[in-house]
Amino acid sequence: MERVSGLLSWTLSRVLWLSGLFERGAARQPRIMEEKALEVYDLIRTIRDPEKPNTLEELEVVTESCVELEIYISEGTHSTEEDINKQINDKERVAAAMENPNLREIVEQCVLEPD
Amino acid sequence: MKDSLVLLDRILAHPDSRCWFLAWNPSGTLLASCGGDRSVRIWGTEGDSWICKSVLCEGHQRTVRKVAWSPCGNYLASASFDATTCIWKKKEDDFECVTTLEGHENEVKSVAWAPSGNLLATCSRDKSVWVWEVDEEDEYECVSVLNSHTQDVKHVVWHPSQELLASASYDDTVKLYREEEDDWVCCATLEGHESTVWSLAFDPSGQRLASCSDDRTVRIWHQYLPGNEQGVACSGSDPSWKCVCTLSGFHSRTIYDIAWCQLTGALATACGDDAIRVFEEDPGSDPQQPTFSLMAHLPQAHSQDVNCVAWNPKERGLLASCSDDGELAFWKYQRPEGL
Numbered sequence: 001m002e003r004v005s006g007l008l009s010w011t012l013s014r015v016l017w018l019s020g021l022f023e024r025g026a027a028r029q030p031r032i033m034e035e036k037a038l039e040v041y042d043l044i045r046t047i048r049d050p051e052k053p054n055t056l057e058e059l060e061v062v063t064e065s066c067v068e069l070e071i072y073i074s075e076g077t078h079s080t081e082e083d084i085n086k087q088i089n090d091k092e093r094v095a096a097a098m099e100n101p102n103l104r105e106i107v108e109q110c111v112l113e114p115d
Numbered sequence: 116m117k118d119s120l121v122l123l124d125r126i127l128a129h130p131d132s133r134c135w136f137l138a139w140n141p142s143g144t145l146l147a148s149c150g151g152d153r154s155v156r157i158w159g160t161e162g163d164s165w166i167c168k169s170v171l172c173e174g175h176q177r178t179v180r181k182v183a184w185s186p187c188g189n190y191l192a193s194a195s196f197d198a199t200t201c202i203w204k205k206k207e208d209d210f211e212c213v214t215t216l217e218g219h220e221n222e223v224k225s226v227a228w229a230p231s232g233n234l235l236a237t238c239s240r241d242k243s244v245w246v247w248e249v250d251e252e253d254e255y256e257c258v259s260v261l262n263s264h265t266q267d268v269k270h271v272v273w274h275p276s277q278e279l280l281a282s283a284s285y286d287d288t289v290k291l292y293r294e295e296e297d298d299w300v301c302c303a304t305l306e307g308h309e310s311t312v313w314s315l316a317f318d319p320s321g322q323r324l325a326s327c328s329d330d331r332t333v334r335i336w337h338q339y340l341p342g343n344e345q346g347v348a349c350s351g352s353d354p355s356w357k358c359v360c361t362l363s364g365f366h367s368r369t370i371y372d373i374a375w376c377q378l379t380g381a382l383a384t385a386c387g388d389d390a391i392r393v394f395e396e397d398p399g400s401d402p403q404q405p406t407f408s409l410m411a412h413l414p415q416a417h418s419q420d421v422n423c424v425a426w427n428p429k430e431r432g433l434l435a436s437c438s439d440d441g442e443l444a445f446w447k448y449q450r451p452e453g454l
Contacts, residue, residue: 090285090311090329091420091439092180093267095133095151096196096222096240099177 038064119411120391120434123445124165128156134437136181136423141188143429148443149179155193155203157210158443165445174201174212181225181270186232194226200237202255214255218245225270229278236280238268244282244292246299259299263290270314275321275377283312289326289336291356302353305336307361316375316382324356327370327384333394335360335405345403360405365392365412368420374434376426381448382407383434385421390414391436393448410451417442 041064045057056062087093098104128134129150138147145168146158155171177196184191191203191210198219203210220241227236235247235255246259267285274281280292280299289305289312310329317324324336337359339347349355368387375382382394393411400406417438427433432448 086285086310092224092269093240095178099196 119449119451120393120413120416121447121449123433123447125442125444126158126165127441128158128167128437128443129154129441132441133178133439134422134441134443135178137425137435137437137443138182138184138191139425139427139435140184141186141428143427143433146425146435146443147182147184147191148437149182149193150441151178153177153179153195155179155182155191155210165443169209171203171210171212174203174215175199177222180223183226183228185228186230190228192226192228192235194223194237196222198223198239200226200235202253204253213253216247216255216257218257218260219243224268227271227273227280229273229280230275231278234273234278236271236273236282238271238282240267242266242268242284244268244271244280244290246280246292261292261299261301263292263301263304264288267311269311272315272317275317275319277321279321281315281317281324283315283326285311287312287328287330289315289324293353303356305334305356305358307334307358308332311369313370314372316373318375319377319380323359325373325375325382327373329369331363331366331368331370333362333366333370333373333382333384334358335362335407337403359403360407362394362407365409366390371420372423374424374426376431377428378426378431381410381426381450383424383426383448385424385436387420388414389417389419389421389438391416391421391424391434391446393434395450411448413446416446417444 045055045062047056128148129152132151134148134150136149144159147155149155153175156167157169158165159168174193175195175197179193179195181194182191189205193201198221200216200223201212202214204213219239222240223237225238233249235249236244238244242262242264244261245257247255248258249255264284265286268282269285270283272281278294282290287308287310290301291303292299293302308328308330312326312328315324315326322338326334336356339345339349339355339357341349341352347355347357366386370384370386372385380396384392391413392409394407395410397406397408416436417440419439421436421438423437425435434446434448435443437443
């Protein structure tokens with residue numbers, strides 16, 4: 001969880017710093033998000049229920065498809081976190097921003113993980 | 116509840132991209148769709164199936180967000196993220212781009228034709244709503260730029276019989292506009308939603324307006340004219356609009372579109388939880404405090420967010436929907452038995 005949220009908040013802070021190029025906003029790349037959802041699932045599925053010998057996955061408490069990602073900036077890290085949250089969760093705004101090839105390139109660089 | 120909405124056909128209308136919006140022509144024989152692939156597609160029936168009759172792909176350089184037919188059915192307008200609005204003229208089975216309306220500073224989010232056919236409205240992320248006049252020679256002129264909203268304007272729709280325009284915005288409000296002495300003015304602001312208002316629909320009489328929002332509710336607003344029996348205060352000669360019903364607890368994600376059937380009064384919603392819902396007003400409900408019941412709820416109507424729902428203007432119960440998965444679907448809605 002920490003690793004995922006760390007990567008996300010680093011990415012977002014980079015994008016926001018570079019966002020002088022357009023009004024404001026961040027990006028959401030569907031393929032990357034799917035991978036992140038799977039990463040999150042991978043981290044939580046082996047958690048054991050304290051009252052049983054089984055993992056959450058074995059008990060079918062969690063499944064791959066139940067992990068959804070909504071992005072939120074933690075309170076206090078930015079003075080207009082509500083503004084940013086609203087924009088990030090507006091898929092029309094994100095889609096329009098991602099049509100700008102310069103922005104798309106920048107974001108792709110940000111989410112590229114070192115191999 | 117599932118049986119009241121039956122799938123008739125499903126088509127991959129915009130492969131590898133989102134299908135953003137749909138519009139039936141006034142005679143209900145053609146459906147226009149538009150998407151992230153920058154194209155507009157025209158669909159018609161051939162026997163029992165729906166086929167693509169035309170692809171309009173040369174008009175825009177970016178996503179086409181909405182399409183709208185003129186009341187006569189001979190023209191189609193398309194609004195795009197490339198900041199322009201194209202006007203297409205129907206020539207037999209094909210369409211030709213006859214004008215491109217420019218002026219917005221950034222993405223055009225919506226376009227709508229007034230019932231008279233002489234006026235067009237567009238709105239944009241630049242926070243403005245533009246009103247355009249069209250003359251007999253197909254010349255378009257911008258007659259007003261309205262800067263009432265404080266944020267991105269998502270949708271515009273005209274009243275079914277009056278020259279009254281409504282707009283929905285990221286600023287959480289709905290605004291209404293009318294012409295006053297040769298200029299357009301904002302005559303009402305409807306507050307109440309707690310987040311972006313994505314879409315609007317007038318009821319068949321034009322006395323009520325439905326709005327849907329990122330706050331996961333639908334609100335029904337009722338028009339009160341000056342001197343009304345209910346004693347609702349009006350400012351001068353402008354009608355007042357009051358929220359008379361809020362539908363909450365039905366949708367688990369943003370509601371992207373709402374459509375009010377002009378034939379039956381049924382209300383359909385398109386939701387980010389991939390479902391389609393249909394509501395109907397309870398018989399005998401008080402017009403000042405109407406109640407609506409959920410008549411159909413189809414989870415996983417699509418595999419991703421449902422972006423648009425559109426009732427066929429001539430065929431009762433025929434509903435079209437489209438999704439982020441690029442698909443377009445046709446449904447038959449029938450009020451559940453015994454209700």
